[in-house]
Amino acid sequence: MTVPVQISLAVNGERVDAQVLPRLNLADFLREHLQLTGTHVGCEHGVCGACTVRVNGEIVRSCLMLAVQTHGTSVQTIEGLSDSGEISDLQAAFRDRNALQCGFCTPGMLMAAQDWLKQGAAPDRQRIREHLSGNYCRCTGYQAIIDAVETTARARMGRKS
Amino acid sequence: MKASAFSYARATSVGNALELLAAHGDKAKVLSGGQSLMPAMNLRLISPELIVDIGELAELRGIAVAGNVVKIGALTRHVDLLRSPEVAAHAPLLTEATAHIAHPAIRNRGTIGGSLAHADPASELPACMVALNATIIVRGQDGERRIAAEDFFTGIYETALSARELLVAVELPVARKNSAHFFHEFARRHGDYAVVGLAAQAIMAGDSFADLRLVFFAAADRPVLARAANKLVDVTITPATLAGASMALGEQLDPLDDQQASASMRRHLAKVLMVRCVSLLLGRADLNAGGPV
Numbered sequence: 001m002t003v004p005v006q007i008s009l010a011v012n013g014e015r016v017d018a019q020v021l022p023r024l025n026l027a028d029f030l031r032e033h034l035q036l037t038g039t040h041v042g043c044e045h046g047v048c049g050a051c052t053v054r055v056n057g058e059i060v061r062s063c064l065m066l067a068v069q070t071h072g073t074s075v076q077t078i079e080g081l082s083d084s085g086e087i088s089d090l091q092a093a094f095r096d097r098n099a100l101q102c103g104f105c106t107p108g109m110l111m112a113a114q115d116w117l118k119q120g121a122a123p124d125r126q127r128i129r130e131h132l133s134g135n136y137c138r139c140t141g142y143q144a145i146i147d148a149v150e151t152t153a154r155a156r157m158g159r160k161s
Numbered sequence: 162m163k164a165s166a167f168s169y170a171r172a173t174s175v176g177n178a179l180e181l182l183a184a185h186g187d188k189a190k191v192l193s194g195g196q197s198l199m200p201a202m203n204l205r206l207i208s209p210e211l212i213v214d215i216g217e218l219a220e221l222r223g224i225a226v227a228g229n230v231v232k233i234g235a236l237t238r239h240v241d242l243l244r245s246p247e248v249a250a251h252a253p254l255l256t257e258a259t260a261h262i263a264h265p266a267i268r269n270r271g272t273i274g275g276s277l278a279h280a281d282p283a284s285e286l287p288a289c290m291v292a293l294n295a296t297i298i299v300r301g302q303d304g305e306r307r308i309a310a311e312d313f314f315t316g317i318y319e320t321a322l323s324a325r326e327l328l329v330a331v332e333l334p335v336a337r338k339n340s341a342h343f344f345h346e347f348a349r350r351h352g353d354y355a356v357v358g359l360a361a362q363a364i365m366a367g368d369s370f371a372d373l374r375l376v377f378f379a380a381a382d383r384p385v386l387a388r389a390a391n392k393l394v395d396v397t398i399t400p401a402t403l404a405g406a407s408m409a410l411g412e413q414l415d416p417l418d419d420q421q422a423s424a425s426m427r428r429h430l431a432k433v434l435m436v437r438c439v440s441l442l443l444g445r446a447d448l449n450a451g452g453p454v
Binding site for chain 2: 002003005021022023025028044045046049052058059060061063064065066068069071112115130131133134135
């Protein structure tokens, strides 16, 4: 028998209490229960990266995590990062460099890129590629995405110094 | 696809997890980081009736060095291994190998215990455990068993672990003086499943090997400790000895054919890796001049 489980977590800083079936994954919980549809569902087995979100500050695949596993955690989605302004410079660089076309991969790509950027490492295209290697894009050919992340990294370094 | 319906239990202690496993046997599956289990469930390759989530068992997490042993708890994540100064100092092979496991978002969730219990023949950690002579510690309601890594992996996704036992930790001997290691895998892209790979741990004695453990992965149904390495220990290595070892390796390996590579391509690449490894560890570029025979 499978029965709903009570969970309590923070999503983009807001407390959420819910009853969820064990089989519900975090991506579907965010999209269908909380209407946070910025998190995209592509392959549903951890390969494409479109569903990348943050749990307790670290990026994870939300299709490979059950909603019940997020009990007591803090989840941040693309809506949270976007609304707080944390990635406004990165989003602007994506627009400037045409680093998106259909936009399906973009939320996951931004999550993964920001994860690399906030480590504060020097701009290095090879490192950026490695960090984004788990995120598929079928439009851009990746060059423009790497350009946008590199540009943002340089600008942020400039601001710090 | 989505996983089919299952019941869920969040284990409150190792004892509690073992009770649940004893009661449900192979109808239950242990959920650790979920980075292999969840894809298999989403693809409906498996449909367990009960998921036993051990994610909250803090006692299974962490890396400790005591005497000549590095003990790594089953719930230690790949990212923890990668960042651990203890692992870098005492088992650098493991640090290097972990960087090849999938991608950052996967490494933030995947655990060493999960990877070993899952026993994918293409994964890096099982091969490292065999190369490093690790002991795998499993617990059941009747107590603990300590299993040599070489005996632990028994086939594709098959191990010596029973459905009523929990993998709790691994123990690695601290790398000895004069140790050296080599890790390389061929993959379509960084982070993809290896086409074939090699994890090697050696003890150097001047210009030769005092010990050499060459463990190939994605080269058979489980990690393979190459018997050919015996031909390379305590001898001065010439192109001829290496060619002999290369031939012996080819005879021992029984790789699988799949959409990534044919068996003969895997056998060839394994030989390439062995030659590169020996040449690099000995600092002998001449041994790698002609490629494998």
